[in-house]
Amino acid sequence: MSNRVYIFDTTLRDGEQSPGCSMTVPEKLRMARKLVELGVDILEAGFPIASDGDFEAVDAVSREYPWVQVAALARSCTLDVERAAAALKMPNGRASTRFSLPALFT
Secondary structure (H helix, E strand, C coil): CCCCCCCEECHHHHHHHCCCCCCCHHHHHHHHHHHHHHCCCEEEEECCCCCHHHHHHHHHHHHHCCCCEEEEEEECCHHHHHHHHHHCCCCCCEEEEECCHHHHCC
């Protein structure tokens, strides 16, 4: 078993949750560059179904840093997953899904 710790960073997506902290695509690319320089393994770049801007950001980050794993947030529904997959056209992308606990028990 490896003792390697992989860093999955959500700054590009979750960092926008504070009021007044939204980022443009160029700003996300600049932040992604710094995260890559820090050695982050996986960048969660956005929530593509939420807006065209998030879709563009996920696409741009995955194209700019093809050697880094880029993730996109998607809820567990077909439309979300398809939108995330479309934004992650690069082979290193992955969709990060979230499941609502009440949905699992209904």
